[in-house]
Amino acid sequence: MSEASRAIGALWRQACSRIDRQEARALLQHVGRCSHADLIAHPERELADAQIAQYAALVARREAGEPLAYLLGSAFFCGLEFAVSKAVLIPRPDTEVLVDEACRRASAWRAPRIVDLGTGSGIVAVVLALRLPSALVTAVDLSPAALAVARANAQRHGTSLRFVEGDWYRPLGDERFDLIVSNPPYVAAGDPHLANDGLPFEPQVALTDGVAGGDGMACIDAIVAGARDHLLPGGWLLIEHGYDQAVKARESMAAAGFLKVDSWRDEASIARVSGGQNPY
Numbered sequence: 001m002s003e004a005s006r007a008i009g010a011l012w013r014q015a016c017s018r019i020d021r022q023e024a025r026a027l028l029q030h031v032g033r034c035s036h037a038d039l040i041a042h043p044e045r046e047l048a049d050a051q052i053a054q055y056a057a058l059v060a061r062r063e064a065g066e067p068l069a070y071l072l073g074s075a076f077f078c079g080l081e082f083a084v085s086k087a088v089l090i091p092r093p094d095t096e097v098l099v100d101e102a103c104r105r106a107s108a109w110r111a112p113r114i115v116d117l118g119t120g121s122g123i124v125a126v127v128l129a130l131r132l133p134s135a136l137v138t139a140v141d142l143s144p145a146a147l148a149v150a151r152a153n154a155q156r157h158g159t160s161l162r163f164v165e166g167d168w169y170r171p172l173g174d175e176r177f178d179l180i181v182s183n184p185p186y187v188a189a190g191d192p193h194l195a196n197d198g199l200p201f202e203p204q205v206a207l208t209d210g211v212a213g214g215d216g217m218a219c220i221d222a223i224v225a226g227a228r229d230h231l232l233p234g235g236w237l238l239i240e241h242g243y244d245q246a247v248k249a250r251e252s253m254a255a256a257g258f259l260k261v262d263s264w265r266d267e268a269s270i271a272r273v274s275g276g277q278n279p280y
C-alpha cells in the first residue's frame, strides 16, 4: 500500500469520487476518530490497516445505497443523537411535529400519562420524557430488537421509561392514558418508494402495514379503533401519517367519536400529524 493511500486526506479524496463528499468525511471521521479540523490541518495523518479496511467497507456499503445512519450507528432527532441499528427506522425530521403537538397538549396535566405506540429507536418517547420531566412515558413495540435500541437510547439520555413488548394495545390490558402518540408504519405495501432512497435497508415492519393492494392505513385504523378504550376522558390521540393520508385519518378519528379532530403541518407544509380529543 502506498504512503499516500494511508493518509486521511488521500483516503477522503478517493472516497469523494464514489460517494457524497460530506458523507465520505463523516465516515472517515467515524473510522479514524478524528475531527473535521484534523482532516483539514493534518491530511497526512495515517490510518492503521484495520481502519483503512473498515473505511473501504463502509464506503462500498454507502455506494450500494445503505443509509449513512446505519453505517455510523447513530442519527439526530430534535437536536439529540440517538443510536440506530437495522432493527429500527431511521429518525425523520417530520416526526418532530408529533413531539411538538404532544408537548403542546401535555401541559394540561401535572403528570401526563403518555404511551408511544411503535417506539422503534425510542426517539419520540425519549424526547417527550426529556421535555416533560413529570410525565410517565410508556413505549410499546412489537420488535424486541427495536426495544433494545430504545432502551439504550433512554439510558443514553438519562430518561426513565417503561418499555412494553407487543402488538399495539394488547400488552397494555385495560390501562388508560392522557396522551397516545404514534408514528406507525403507513407506507402502502405496493408503494414504489419502498424500493428507493435506502428504504430497502430499513425494517419493513417499520415502514408498511404489509396489506397487499391496501392504502397503508391498516395500522393507523387499528390504533384509532382501540384508542378510546385506552384514553382517559379529555385525553388526546396524535398519529403521524403519510403526505396523502390526513383526510382518511381525520375521517377515521371522527367516525370513532373523537372531538376537535384536526391535522398539523410539517416544515414542508404537508399535513403530517392528525389527532383528536376523547370526549369528557
Ligand SMILES: C[S@@+](CC[C@H](N)C(=O)[O-])C[C@H]1O[C@@H](n2cnc3c(N)ncnc32)[C@H](O)[C@@H]1O
Pocket: 088, 089, 090, 091, 092, 095, 117, 118, 119, 120, 121, 122, 123, 124, 140, 141, 142, 143, 146, 166, 167, 168, 183, 184, 185, 186, 205, 206, 207
Ligand atoms: C414508523 S416506525 C416508528 C419508529 C419511531 N417511533 C420513529 O418515529 O422513528 C413504526 C414502529 O412500529 C413498530 N410496529 C409495527 N407494527 C407494530 C405492532 N403491531 N405493534 C407494535 N409496534 C409495531 C415497528 O416495529 C416500528 O418500530
